[in-house]
Amino acid sequence: MKLSELDIPVARLGLALLGRFLSGVSVSWEGCQPDTCQRVYYANHTSHLDPLAIWSALPQFVRNVTRPVAAKDYWEKGLIRPYIAQRCFNALLLERKEVKVHHSPITYMLNEMGDKYSIILFPEGTRGDGVQIAEFKSGIYHLCKKRPELELIPIYLDNMNRILPRGRVLPVPMLSRLIFGPPLWLEQGEPKNQFLTRARQAIIDLKEKYSE
Amino acid sequence: MDIRSLILTIIVLAILATSSVIAFYIKRQKDTIDMRTLEPFFSRLRGWWSLFTILTVSLLLEPLCGNTITLILFAALSFWGMREFLTLTPTRPADHITMFLVLFICTIVQYVLVAWNLYELFSIFIPTYAFLLVPACITLSGDSTHFLERAAKIDMGMLICIYSLSFAPALLSLQMPDNSSISSLGLLIFFVVIAQISDVLQYVMSLFPIRHYISREINTSKTWEGVLGSTLVVMLIGAALSWATPFSYLYAALLSMAISFMGAAGSMTLSAVKRDRGVKDYGTLVEGHSGILDRIDSLCFAAPIFYHLSQIILK
Numbered sequence: 001m002k003l004s005e006l007d008i009p010v011a012r013l014g015l016a017l018l019g020r021f022l023s024g025v026s027v028s029w030e031g032c033q034p035d036t037c038q039r040v041y042y043a044n045h046t047s048h049l050d051p052l053a054i055w056s057a058l059p060q061f062v063r064n065v066t067r068p069v070a071a072k073d074y075w076e077k078g079l080i081r082p083y084i085a086q087r088c089f090n091a092l093l094l095e096r097k098e099v100k101v102h103h104s105p106i107t108y109m110l111n112e113m114g115d116k117y118s119i120i121l122f123p124e125g126t127r128g129d130g131v132q133i134a135e136f137k138s139g140i141y142h143l144c145k146k147r148p149e150l151e152l153i154p155i156y157l158d159n160m161n162r163i164l165p166r167g168r169v170l171p172v173p174m175l176s177r178l179i180f181g182p183p184l185w186l187e188q189g190e191p192k193n194q195f196l197t198r199a200r201q202a203i204i205d206l207k208e209k210y211s212e
Numbered sequence: 213m214d215i216r217s218l219i220l221t222i223i224v225l226a227i228l229a230t231s232s233v234i235a236f237y238i239k240r241q242k243d244t245i246d247m248r249t250l251e252p253f254f255s256r257l258r259g260w261w262s263l264f265t266i267l268t269v270s271l272l273l274e275p276l277c278g279n280t281i282t283l284i285l286f287a288a289l290s291f292w293g294m295r296e297f298l299t300l301t302p303t304r305p306a307d308h309i310t311m312f313l314v315l316f317i318c319t320i321v322q323y324v325l326v327a328w329n330l331y332e333l334f335s336i337f338i339p340t341y342a343f344l345l346v347p348a349c350i351t352l353s354g355d356s357t358h359f360l361e362r363a364a365k366i367d368m369g370m371l372i373c374i375y376s377l378s379f380a381p382a383l384l385s386l387q388m389p390d391n392s393s394i395s396s397l398g399l400l401i402f403f404v405v406i407a408q409i410s411d412v413l414q415y416v417m418s419l420f421p422i423r424h425y426i427s428r429e430i431n432t433s434k435t436w437e438g439v440l441g442s443t444l445v446v447m448l449i450g451a452a453l454s455w456a457t458p459f460s461y462l463y464a465a466l467l468s469m470a471i472s473f474m475g476a477a478g479s480m481t482l483s484a485v486k487r488d489r490g491v492k493d494y495g496t497l498v499e500g501h502s503g504i505l506d507r508i509d510s511l512c513f514a515a516p517i518f519y520h521l522s523q524i525i526l527k
Contacts, residue, residue: 024299159299168308168309170309170312171312
């Protein structure tokens with residue numbers, strides 16, 4: 001490794017520790033184990049802290065091959081955001097507004113994932129209120145249709161919206177929970193809506209089973 | 213160098229080491245022993261190791277860094293206790309900024325005042341100014357639903373986790389008698405040792421077959437036999453350890469009694485908070501975390517009385 005690139009592992013470690021501290025997260029793996037095989041981690045989305053919390057909850061060897069998916073328009077602004085997103089998180093930045101057929105986000109994501117990387121995404125598309133989990137956008141279905149062997153790992157995040165709610169800048173580092181659930185796959189010929197409902201239900205099941 | 217306090221910490225560490233070895237062998241006989249009775253000991257043991265290791269280090273480094281390490285330790289305990297308390301407390305989104313101020317600013321200000329030994333300020337800062345500012349700050353959000361409850365909850369958390377606990381490191385600036393070989397850090401270590409012994413003895417003695425529960429609806433393990441019995445034993449231990457304090461046998465025993473009673477009051481109070489919120493202990497609130505509040509509840513309640521009694525006796 002070049003000396004000039006030494007800031008990256010340091011910043012990554014710093015971010016991981018910061019994520020752990022801010023989210024006070026206790027992690028449980030229920031029905032799956034940390035692994036470097038290619039996975040799609042998907043979670044309910046209630047706070048800006050969510051991607052950092054999930055990323056820092058992964059063991060380092062998994063974290064090194066896992067890339068969060070984030071919005072390009074937000075993470076390309078300024079100096080610090082691109083540094084964190086592109087160099088530290090190695091994030092996949094998606095165009096939210098100008099989706100065109102010839103560079104569709106799905107193709108882009110699959111190219112970037114290659115045969116090495118796992119991704120973290122939030123299929124609700126936007127942050128919810130922490131109570132209801134919104135209907136999933138169809139991206140996750142199209143992704144799995146192209147690569148049906150990808151393991152989908154549902155994640156339930158609890159209490160994140162109280163730590164850093166919508167529209168707030170200052171975090172109140174309370175404690176939270178993060179539960180990795182059992183993997184699921186897109187069945188052959190499974191209709192889109194049925195698959196999206198099933199994937200969403202997996203998170204609701206985790207919520208009901210482990211957090212109450 | 214405060215030799216006597218060092219001897220006390222070495223004794224404590226030796227007892228911890230012995231207990232850990234015993235715990236290790238007990239854990240291997242999983243099938244014959246009921247682990248549920250023993251789990252409270254194991255979780256306490258883990259907490260004690262961290263607590264006493266840091267206290268020993270700060271005792272050894274006292275000539276170099278003074279009271280800094282101890283102050284940071286207790287400030288961190290307050291912070292962690294407060295964040296557990298807030299996690300458990302239902303708040304409304306409008307309380308966000310207030311909670312941020314409490315968690316960061318109030319904790320830091322209180323411990324800085326303690327560090328500078330500004331008794332007139334640190335003894336009133338939270339019960340006066342913070343208590344007034346929290347409700348005022350909540351009004352800024354414009355949400356008046358359950359206003360009194362929200363303000364009271366945050367205030368109570370501050371009182372227990374930040375204000376009361378900060379009296380433990382405040383012991384560090386108590387003036388010791390001139391002929392005493394005990395440093396004020398030694399006094400703090402004595403306090404922590406007695407509070408922890410009384411905490412665990414209350415649990416052990418509450419296992420006796422004769423049980424008159426203090427309030428079974430609130431705490432299923434605390435009995436009058438346990439509290440009174442352990443107080444007697446703790447008084448004897450306190451008197452026996454009076455060589456590590458600037459006090460006589462009698463005063464050491466009386467102070468230990470005060471610690472034991474207030475410790476029991478602390479455990480009962482936080483049990484009631486937990487019952488109200490429907491969790492068994494702060495550890496299960498978020499699985500995997502050992503609940504800091506479960507460990508420091510007795511310290512929080514006993515610290516102010518120990519501080520004030522010591523202040524009176526040492527005068």
